[in-house]
Amino acid sequence: MNLLHSINDFNEAKQVIVGGVNSPVRAFGSVGGVPRFIHKAKGAYIYDVDDNAYIDYVQSWGPLIFGHCDSDIESSVLQSVQNGLSFGAPTEIETTLAKEIISAYDGIAKVRLVSSGTEATMSAIRLARAYSGRDDLIKFDGCYHGHSDSLLVSAGSGCATFGAPSSPGVPSDLSKHTLVARYNDIDSVRACFEESRTKGSGVGCVIIEPIAGNMGLVPADREFLHALRSLCDEYGAVLIFDEVMSGFRAGLRGGLGYCDVLPDMATFGKVIGGGMPLAAFGGRDEIMNLLSPVGSVYQAGTLSGNPVAVSAGLTALLKLKSDPSIFDALAHKAQILTQGLKDAAQSTGIPLQVCHRGSMFGFFFNDRAVKNFDDAKRSDTAMFAKFHQKMLEKGVYFACSQFESGFICTAMGEEEIRTTIERAQESFTEIANGI
Numbered sequence: 301m302n303l304l305h306s307i308n309d310f311n312e313a314k315q316v317i318v319g320g321v322n323s324p325v326r327a328f329g330s331v332g333g334v335p336r337f338i339h340k341a342k343g344a345y346i347y348d349v350d351d352n353a354y355i356d357y358v359q360s361w362g363p364l365i366f367g368h369c370d371s372d373i374e375s376s377v378l379q380s381v382q383n384g385l386s387f388g389a390p391t392e393i394e395t396t397l398a399k400e401i402i403s404a405y406d407g408i409a410k411v412r413l414v415s416s417g418t419e420a421t422m423s424a425i426r427l428a429r430a431y432s433g434r435d436d437l438i439k440f441d442g443c444y445h446g447h448s449d450s451l452l453v454s455a456g457s458g459c460a461t462f463g464a465p466s467s468p469g470v471p472s473d474l475s476k477h478t479l480v481a482r483y484n485d486i487d488s489v490r491a492c493f494e495e496s497r498t499k500g501s502g503v504g505c506v507i508i509e510p511i512a513g514n515m516g517l518v519p520a521d522r523e524f525l526h527a528l529r530s531l532c533d534e535y536g537a538v539l540i541f542d543e544v545m546s547g548f549r550a551g552l553r554g555g556l557g558y559c560d561v562l563p564d565m566a567t568f569g570k571v572i573g574g575g576m577p578l579a580a581f582g583g584r585d586e587i588m589n590l591l592s593p594v595g596s597v598y599q600a601g602t603l604s605g606n607p608v609a610v611s612a613g614l615t616a617l618l619k620l621k622s623d624p625s626i627f628d629a630l631a632h633k634a635q636i637l638t639q640g641l642k643d644a645a646q647s648t649g650i651p652l653q654v655c656h657r658g659s660m661f662g663f664f665f666n667d668r669a670v671k672n673f674d675d676a677k678r679s680d681t682a683m684f685a686k687f688h689q690k691m692l693e694k695g696v697y698f699a700c701s702q703f704e705s706g707f708i709c710t711a712m713g714e715e716e717i718r719t720t721i722e723r724a725q726e727s728f729t730e731i732a733n734g735i
């Protein structure tokens with residue numbers, strides 16, 4: 301595979317952009333190899349600057365549920381561009397998009413649009429803290445909610461402890477307000493609530509991915525989410541579902557469709573922007589009405605609700621709503637793909653755990669079921685790196701980490717799925733033979 305242009309581009313980028321990339325995972329740090337510089341994409345495929353084609357299971361990390369260059373999204377964007385790129389004043393389509401989000405997602409009375417998932421979760425926890433009047437929050441080990449200070453916190457040494465900053469530069473004075481619980485382990489959550497009650501300021505909110513997609517794909521058990529809801533009610537904490545990845549991805553109702561537990565607030569991103577920078581947070585009326593200009597909790601954005609981004613996102617959501625069978629078809633393809641990967645691995649004696657929720661899928665090189673981040677970390681990441689590299693060379697672009705999810709788009713047909721499984725079979729066989 302000729303990678304000359306990507307190699308040169310990467311070297312040049314590194315002179316002026318830190319690490320050559322504008323988001324760290326793109327540097328391929330955990331799998332090695334050359335990050336592909338992309339110059340175009342269409343449907344299920346992306347093309348690098350050396351004109352190698354790949355079946356793309358990253359789909360911009362989730363937003364592109366209709367694949368690259370969907371003609372409807374493309375034309376709505378082009379039309380919007382002709383009317384102006386940004387006004388810094390309200391537009392009608394923002395209301396339309398808000399209505400579409402609210403009508404799909406139970407329990408959300410109002411939303412606010414922002415430009416990234418990071419902003420959405422950061423603003424949601426500020427609001428939740430203001431509503432509850434308490435500073436401590438609980439998050440789960442292995443869940444990712446963007447890179448704001450309060451959420452860049454990982455588990456400390458004990459099982460249920462106040463967290464430690466997961467990045468230098470995050471003040472420990474701040475991270476001490478974040479407690480880190482174990483995913484799918486309700487006892488660890490109760491321990492956090494109790495610890496905060498005795499040693500801290502009390503838990504004001506709990507934030508969770510109802511379908512965790514940022515430690516690989518690890519769905520929460522229904523019973524766990526029901527118990528979590530009860531604990532939040534018992535302790536008076538605001539429950540936030542971070543649906544930035546799973547919203548309109550795992551199904552029209554995101555994680556709700558799998559648990560029937562209603563959160564007090566939810567955050568969205570990725571799919572709701574149709575590939576443009578757009579995200580949202582929403583919640584019950586009495587919480588959202590604390591937000592400026594109605595209430596006194598401050599939050600703002602120069603490009604929030606940008607008309608071009610809203611056009612792209614609205615077109616995507618309207619397409620999804622107009623044909624509910626889309627999600628079944630996506631889930632069916634995800635099922636075939638993951639089963640095919642599992643069978644191929646098994647035939648070569650390589651243990652593989654697979655999972656899918658709607659169009660999200662994941663696989664772990666692990667001989668045991670993965671229920672939380674500790675389980676996920678027991679996966680064979682060296683094996684993953686090998687597999688990733690081999691699949692790339694064979695024209696299949698998976699996310700470059702064991703701890704990311706994959707995405708099916710409507711532009712993927714049986715042929716792409718079949719090709720992927722064949723290439724995986726070849727790769728597993730080579731790995732098993734030490735090639």
Ligand SMILES: *Cc1c(COP(=O)(O)O)cnc(C)c1O
Nearest residue numbers: 416417418444445446542544545
């Ligand atoms: C991607 C993601 C975010 C962060 O969104 P950005 O747009 O990258 O800031 C937050 N939460 C979850 C669950 C995500 O998957």
